[in-house]
Amino acid sequence: xxxxxxxxPFRQRAGSAMKDAFLQEALTIATTKFIGLRxxxxxDFPEGEKLRDVAREIKEATLQHLDRYLEQLIDNxxxxxxxxxxxxxxxxxxxxxxxxxxxxxxRMAVKSKSMATEEIHLNEALEQAGITPVETDLGEYIIQLxxxxxxxxxxxxxxxxxxxxxxxxxxxxxxxxxxxPEVLTKIARGELREKFLQADLGITGANFAIADxxxxxxxxxxxxxxxxxxxxxxxxxxxxxxxxxxxxxDLMVFLAILAKSATGQKLSVYTTFVQGPRRAGELEGPEELxxxxxxxxxINQLAGPLREALYCLRCGACLNVCPVYRQIGGHAYxxxxxxxxxxxxxxxxxxxxxxxxxxHASSLCGACAEACPVRIDIPRMLxxxxxxxxxxxxxxxxxxxxxxxxxxxLTRPVLYRLAARIARLLQRPFVRDGAIRSLPLFFGDWTRxxxxxxxxxxxxxxxxxxxxxxxxx
Amino acid sequence: MTAPRVALMVTCLGDVFFPEVxxxxxxxxxxxxxxxxxxxxQTCCGLPLFNSGYHTEARAVAARxxxxxxxxxxxxxxxxxxxxxVKHEYPGLMQDPALKKDALRLAxxxxxxxxxxxxxxxxxxxxxxxxxxxxYHDSCHLLRxxxxxxxxxxxLRNLEGVEFVELPGADECCGFGGSFAVRLPExxxxxxxxxxxxxxxxxxxxxxxxxxxxLMQMGGGLRRRRSRxxxxxxxxxxxxxxx
Ligand code: SF4
Numbered sequence: 001x002x003x004x005x006x007x008x009p010f011r012q013r014a015g016s017a018m019k020d021a022f023l024q025e026a027l028t029i030a031t032t033k034f035i036g037l038r039x040x041x042x043x044d045f046p047e048g049e050k051l052r053d054v055a056r057e058i059k060e061a062t063l064q065h066l067d068r069y070l071e072q073l074i075d076n077x078x079x080x081x082x083x084x085x086x087x088x089x090x091x092x093x094x095x096x097x098x099x100x101x102x103x104x105x106x107r108m109a110v111k112s113k114s115m116a117t118e119e120i121h122l123n124e125a126l127e128q129a130g131i132t133p134v135e136t137d138l139g140e141y142i143i144q145l146x147x148x149x150x151x152x153x154x155x156x157x158x159x160x161x162x163x164x165x166x167x168x169x170x171x172x173x174x175x176x177x178x179x180x181p182e183v184l185t186k187i188a189r190g191e192l193r194e195k196f197l198q199a200d201l202g203i204t205g206a207n208f209a210i211a212d213x214x215x216x217x218x219x220x221x222x223x224x225x226x227x228x229x230x231x232x233x234x235x236x237x238x239x240x241x242x243x244x245x246x247x248x249x250d251l252m253v254f255l256a257i258l259a260k261s262a263t264g265q266k267l268s269v270y271t272t273f274v275q276g277p278r279r280a281g282e283l284e285g286p287e288e289l290x291x292x293x294x295x296x297x298x299i300n301q302l303a304g305p306l307r308e309a310l311y312c313l314r315c316g317a318c319l320n321v322c323p324v325y326r327q328i329g330g331h332a333y334x335x336x337x338x339x340x341x342x343x344x345x346x347x348x349x350x351x352x353x354x355x356x357x358x359x360h361a362s363s364l365c366g367a368c369a370e371a372c373p374v375r376i377d378i379p380r381m382l383x384x385x386x387x388x389x390x391x392x393x394x395x396x397x398x399x400x401x402x403x404x405x406x407x408x409x410l411t412r413p414v415l416y417r418l419a420a421r422i423a424r425l426l427q428r429p430f431v432r433d434g435a436i437r438s439l440p441l442f443f444g445d446w447t448r449x450x451x452x453x454x455x456x457x458x459x460x461x462x463x464x465x466x467x468x469x470x471x472x473x
Numbered sequence: 474m475t476a477p478r479v480a481l482m483v484t485c486l487g488d489v490f491f492p493e494v495x496x497x498x499x500x501x502x503x504x505x506x507x508x509x510x511x512x513x514x515q516t517c518c519g520l521p522l523f524n525s526g527y528h529t530e531a532r533a534v535a536a537r538x539x540x541x542x543x544x545x546x547x548x549x550x551x552x553x554x555x556x557x558x559v560k561h562e563y564p565g566l567m568q569d570p571a572l573k574k575d576a577l578r579l580a581x582x583x584x585x586x587x588x589x590x591x592x593x594x595x596x597x598x599x600x601x602x603x604x605x606x607x608x609y610h611d612s613c614h615l616l617r618x619x620x621x622x623x624x625x626x627x628x629l630r631n632l633e634g635v636e637f638v639e640l641p642g643a644d645e646c647c648g649f650g651g652s653f654a655v656r657l658p659e660x661x662x663x664x665x666x667x668x669x670x671x672x673x674x675x676x677x678x679x680x681x682x683x684x685x686x687x688l689m690q691m692g693g694g695l696r697r698r699r700s701r702x703x704x705x706x707x708x709x710x711x712x713x714x715x716x
Contacts, residue, residue, distance in 0.1 A: 014657060015659050324664075326664075327664060328660060359526075360652070361657065361660075363653045365617070385526075387526035391526075395526075403527045403530065404530060407522050410485075410530075411537055413515070416517075423489075435693075435696055437697075446654065446693075449662040449697060450690065450697055451692075451697050452689075453693070456491070460488040461488055467496060468511070
């Protein structure tokens with residue numbers, strides 16, 4: 001399954017995902033593995049808990065003076081010879097990048113994994129402008145071959161089994177290959193090698209940018225990020241404005257927890273520091289360096305209910321532990337960012353109406369907030385979104401009527417007790433042995449898979465009088 | 474020590490679906506020397522309204538509850554999620570300063586049952602009402618909301634007459650999530666199915682939890698599969714209750 005069709009209700013999209021046996025296999029294996037690795041990594045790292053608090057404080061302090069840090073970053077990147085562009089919207093960001101490409105006469109762009117470029121739908125725009133985008137991260141390469149979109153923030157092809165990848169390679173590259181990750185990686189590497197040399201443009205995201213040094217930081221595992229930033233003539237990095245960090249010291253705090261949260265590694269294999277374009281006398285590096293700072297709804301949330309979501313490091317831990325994500329995968333969500341944090345980011349980018357269904361795609365179990373390296377209280381913000389959806393009357397009218405009636409019932413104890421008695425009468429035809437196996441209407445959504453306890457023959461309220469008399473004198 | 478005074482907040486699910494849990498708690502607490510009161514007119518803590526985003530309605534329910542329990546020394550709740558609602562959300566919901574003060578006081582005196590038994594009364598040794606192997610599911614709000622993993626386990630580990638075994642993935646959600654269970658029933662049911670496979674693999678006769686919501690979900694699922702495992706509330710296992 002590729003990106004879901006948003007005209008289909010979310011419940012149905014989720015349902016199809018759960019019927020996809022390959023997806024189910026791939027998801028269970030991958031998320032279970034990630035959960036275990038993360039747990040081990042922090043188990044061996046007692047300072048981790050404290051560092052998570054510190055990281056959270058740094059994020060908050062940075063957001064409080066975001067304008068100042070961004071100015072500092074811009075000054076420093078430009079001092080080093082780079083150029084900084086500010087884009088308020090996705091369209092503006094695409095425009096800036098296409099213009100850079102046009103001026104460079106680019107025909108091909110190699111890319112390293114970047115959710116920011118997914119967010120602005122850059123690949124389609126590049127193609128239309130006659131610049132072929134080539135994804136060089138293995139996972140991204142796979143989904144590009146399959147004409148799909150990432151289904152996880154850090155593991156874009158998490159929804160595919162290795163057998164499916166082998167079939168895909170066989171079909172698209174016309175070679176028969178074994179379903180062995182090592183073999184598959186080797187093939188992809190071979191295919192990509194020439195592209196690195198042909199491409200005029202290297203496009204990356206950025207995990208961090210350091211304000212007081214002007215350094216752009218990329219955290220990767222495959223080393224392709226390093227090639228994308230050094231081989232092509234022009235390097236463009238696209239980064240959400242919230243990712244600026246004040247100093248190298250602050251960066252160290254994030255690096256200490258990022259990879260552990262993401263993949264359970266102590267550090268990722270490559271941490272690439274980009275410090276301006278190539279200077280005279282240097283052998284490596286691009287002639288031009290551009291940093292595109294992307295707002296796209298973020299700055300608005302500095303004073304909005306989703307502010308805390310701007311702490312996000314995009315580690316993916318909240319997806320891996322989310323019981324909903326683990327059943328349905330990323331595509332069913334239907335937007336660039338899946339999983340619990342993805343719901344918040346979707347609301348940030350496209351407004352609360354866009355998550356009217358998704359705001360409820362959570363049991364509020366809190367596993368996300370617990371796993372999040374910067375302890376973002378995702379459940380609280382989901383509730384906040386639900387409130388907004390209710391108060392702005394985006395929620396379905398019948399639903400609102402039911403909840404409001406329920407609210408009235410709960411403030412009127414006599415009515416409430418009467419309702420229990422009425423329910424006890426109404427349920428009679430359905431009760432067997434103290435439970436209900438099947439009910440009509442939307443009650444069936446419960447009873448299809450679960451028995452429902454029957455309203456007790458006597459409620460606690462009705463038993464209390466007698467119970468009160470049992471009290472020892 | 475003078476006898477502790479306890480006000481029972483039985484909760485809506487406890488009242489309507491699981492009254493025997495409330496009865497067990499009353500008898501148990503009395504046996505431990507407490508006086509138990511049941512403030513009449515209580516309904517629900519308002520969590521279902523709150524979690525679905527109906528905060529005006531939740532506020533009205535919460536304000537009533539705060540007033541009803543104003544004079545309580547200790548409030549004991551059989552469900553971690555409702556205790557969490559009272560402790561974490563009530564104070565923030567109250568707008569009237571006097572009510573907010575009362576809500577804060579109430580928050581400080583409210584306990585989920587196992588916490589009250591272990592941390593307030595200091596009781597861990599109980600005899601079981603049934604024998605055999607038991608396992609325990611951490612309900613999300615009790616574990617991640619109230620950070621309580623130990624009290625129920627301490628009771629179960631020391632429980633005379635049963636063998637306690639850990640449930641693999643005990644800390645993972647059972648898929649209930651209030652209205653989530655009927656808004657996305659297929660997702661909720663698949664989460665539940667995985668939970669119940671783990672439960673059955675332990676070979677336990679009883680699955681214990683400290684939350685009526687999870688018990689409704691897991692108990693309903695177990696009955697539907699005609700499992701030999703019974704979902705029970707902690708209170709029902711502790712002798713001295715005996716509903
Ligand atoms: S919300 Fe937290 S856990 Fe989720 S991706 Fe962002 S940093 Fe990671």
